[in-house]
Amino acid sequence: MSKTNHINRIPRAKGIDMAAFYSPKECARKAKHIVFSAENERIIEEFLTILGMKDRFAEHEVPIPNKLVMFGPPGTGKTLTASYVADRLNLPLVLVRLDAIIHSHLGETSTNVRKLFEYARVNPCVLFLDEFDAIARTRESNDEVKEMARVVNTLLQCLDEFEGDSICIAATNLETQLDHAIWRRFDTKMNYAMPDAPSRQLYINKLVGQFEHQANVKHYMCQRLEGCSFADVEQIILKAKRKAIITSSPLHEQLISDAYNEYMPRLLGT
Ligand SMILES: Nc1ncnc2c1ncn2[C@@H]1O[C@H](COP(=O)(O)OP(=O)(O)OP(=O)(O)O)[C@@H](O)[C@H]1O
Ligand SMILES: [Mg+2]
Known part of the structure; x- marks a missing residue:
């Protein structure tokens, strides 16, 4: 509707x-x-x-x-x-x-x-x-x-x-x-504050959902996205998913890393 x-x-x-x-x-x-x-x-x-x-x-x-x-x-x-x-x-x-x-x-x-x-x-x-x-x-x-x-x-x-x-x-x-x-x-x-590791992990699990991904990539995301807001985490994962779709691959570390570098999150205090 x-x-x-x-x-x-x-x-x-x-x-x-x-x-x-x-x-x-x-x-x-x-x-x-x-x-x-x-x-x-x-x-x-x-x-x-x-x-x-x-x-x-x-x-x-x-x-x-x-x-x-x-x-x-x-x-x-x-x-x-x-x-x-x-x-x-x-x-x-x-x-x-x-x-x-x-x-x-x-x-x-x-x-x-x-x-x-x-x-x-x-x-x-x-x-x-x-x-x-x-x-x-x-x-x-x-x-x-x-x-x-x-x-x-x-x-x-x-x-x-x-x-x-x-x-x-x-x-x-x-x-x-x-x-x-x-x-x-x-x-x-x-x-409200930037997410801590458990909140980030929970959010990452929700966002990845059923999307095909390599084992351990969610753990990697949680570490790599430290300091990001929820909104940043969402945008970076979306970017990585787009890359995964166009390259017909599951979500993997390199895609997350590339998406992070392209998105350039402004981390608090930097
Ligand atoms: N706590 C959260 N849980 C889940 N998703 C979140 C959370 N915070 C932010 N997001 C994601 O980021 C988007 C933007 O968040 P939101 O607009 O609520 O931020 P905000 O705190 O109001 O920021 P601002 O101060 O810029 O207005 C949301 O639509 C959602 O997709
Ligand atoms: Mg707002």
Whole structure:
């Protein structure tokens, strides 16, 4: 089924054209191979478990969490997690890049933020604010842009009033740039990092799947791809698979090594 068909079935609100919409089914397809660190897996499972026990929490008058912030380096699964949550909750994903909102209409940024939260109030969804630091930078560092302080205040207000069946997820590479007041509004926080060896191995196993490969090549990949993000690992393995297909050979060490050298991953700290 085409992407447009999925998207068109989701109710769209006038005035939030800055958002991209994805159905739970599309999200499930994207997040199929997601790998979490043990800690993040625990956090996300607890978050989802609580959402599945709303009545019990209401009985005890304990508010349920509905705001999640994720931070960490590029290509480690933040955006992917938003898809994962949307799939697990069977809610559409409404994805907004906050940097895009600001750059296009500075004067209307606050209005746009309000419209987004108003949409999420009326239509149950996972409202995903990507590149969150674009708006939520500390107010001090933005005194040259007065508008930004106003936007941060709007955001604070929207987060405080956020309730109902929607979930708000924010992601940033630069958590140190986030305004403290905003940071505090998020009840759940997830720290993303480059994969360690066991996570890399798990991801490699998932990506290689049934693809014909030489014995030991997965172990070699795990060592060779040390320091790479999940996104890098994925791109390098895809490149190697293409090479394997055009040369009618199974995946082997040389193909991985060539793919790595051609892809030239930027390793953290280099
Ligand atoms: N933890 C992960 N598990 C499985 N695949 C991953 C993971 N992280 C990244 N990927 C792969 O890399 C792609 C890009 O990841 P994603 O967009 O989630 O990164 P990000 O952390 O949001 O990066 P950025 O900070 O650049 O936005 C994903 O679509 C997926 O294919
Ligand atoms: Mg992202």
